[in-house]
Amino acid sequence: MPKFLFAGLAAALIVAFAGVGLPGIASSAPDVSRSISVTGSGAVTVVPDRAVFSFGVDTRGKTATDALGANAAAMTRVIAALRAAGVDPKDIQTQEVSLSPISNDDDTAVIGYESSNTVAVTVHSLAGAGALIDRAVAAGANQIDGPALNREDADALYRKALESAIADARAKAETIAAAAGLALGRATQVSETSEAPTPASDLKTLAGTGSPSTPVEAGTSSLVANVSVTFEAS
Numbered sequence: 474m475p476k477f478l479f480a481g482l483a484a485a486l487i488v489a490f491a492g493v494g495l496p497g498i499a500s501s502a503p504d505v506s507r508s509i510s511v512t513g514s515g516a517v518t519v520v521p522d523r524a525v526f527s528f529g530v531d532t533r534g535k536t537a538t539d540a541l542g543a544n545a546a547a548m549t550r551v552i553a554a555l556r557a558a559g560v561d562p563k564d565i566q567t568q569e570v571s572l573s574p575i576s577n578d579d580d581t582a583v584i585g586y587e588s589s590n591t592v593a594v595t596v597h598s599l600a601g602a603g604a605l606i607d608r609a610v611a612a613g614a615n616q617i618d619g620p621a622l623n624r625e626d627a628d629a630l631y632r633k634a635l636e637s638a639i640a641d642a643r644a645k646a647e648t649i650a651a652a653a654g655l656a657l658g659r660a661t662q663v664s665e666t667s668e669a670p671t672p673a674s675d676l677k678t679l680a681g682t683g684s685p686s687t688p689v690e691a692g693t694s695s696l697v698a699n700v701s702v703t704f705e706a707s
Contacts, residue, residue, distance in 0.1 A: 507655065507706040511645040512666070515637025517630045517696045521622035524602055524689070527568060528555070528609045529591035529616030533575065537586045541572055544588035547613035554612035555594060558605050564595040591616065597625070603687040622694060634698035635665070642702040650706055658705030667699040 530547040534540035555565055568591040575585040594609075596602050599622075606617060624630060643660075650657040 508661065508703050509646045509649050509655070509657065509706045510701070510703045511642050511649065513638040513640070513642025513645065513700045513702060515634040515639075515641055515698045517634045517637070519624050519630060519694055519696065521624055521691050521694050522597075522599065523625050524596045524599055524620035524622050526594050526596065526602070526606070526617065526619035526621075527591050528594060528614040529589055529618075530613055531587065531589045531615055533585055533587050535585050537572055537574075537588075540586035540588040544590050548590040548592070550612045551609055551614045552592065554608045555592075555605070558601075558608050560594060560596070560605070564597070566593045567591070568593050589616070596620070599689055599691050602689040606689075607686045620689060622691065624694070624696075627696065631696050631698060634696050635700065638667075638698045638700045639663070639702065642700055643704070646702070646704045650704075653706075655706040658707060660702050660704050662701075662703040664701045665698070666701050667697060 528551055530544055530551060532540055532543040532547060534543055552565060556562060570588075570590050572586060572588045574583045575587050576582065577584050594605075596605060602620065610617070643657075647657050
């Protein structure tokens with residue numbers, strides 16, 4: 474047998490028998506990290522102090538020019554009345570202007586035209602909201618939508634709701650950890666799962682605004698925040 478072949482065989486045998494009877498070098502499975510994932514919810518109940526209304530004017534005429542002209546004149550009066558009532562011009566915004574034909578009953582001929590114009594108005598004092606509605610209608614508004622109630626400080630209040638949501642998530646995770654015989658660690662991942670801070674109205678409790686005319690109720694609203702949190706556990 475050639476010497477180089479014998480030497481290679483001997484080396485292989487040495488390597489093969491080197492690990493026999495040495496359990497200390499056996500590999501062990503890596504530890505699997507443990508975690509607890511929960512969702513948390515927080516809410517702040519508030520009384521709205523701001524509202525958004527839509528005031529519209531709908532007019533008709535035999536021609537498109539007639540309908541649009543009548544509408545422009547009426548909406549000009551409505552906007553003037555809103556400004557005279559103290560609404561800041563920056564709080565009045567046109568939402569939609571439309572003009573469309575009106576057909577007869579069997580839809581075979583155009584018998585006139587209809588025009589509409591709608592403005593969104595932000596009201597910063599609900600106490601005068603009812604009187605503002607009356608003034609807009611007196612000036613020619615024949616379409617009203619709203620109110621969309623909210624808060625001037627909605628963003629700050631929503632952040633408080635987020636804090637409550639995080640605390641709620643940790644409380645849930647602590648309960649789960651205790652029941653499972655684990656120790657809860659730090660949060661490793663946090664996701665905000667709620668959308669933009671939009672107040673959710675609660676019609677069970679109403680607070681009157683004292684409006685002398687068309688009644689507008691402030692009620693209460695809830696700013697709700699939701700989060701998803703993952704905690705370490707051991």
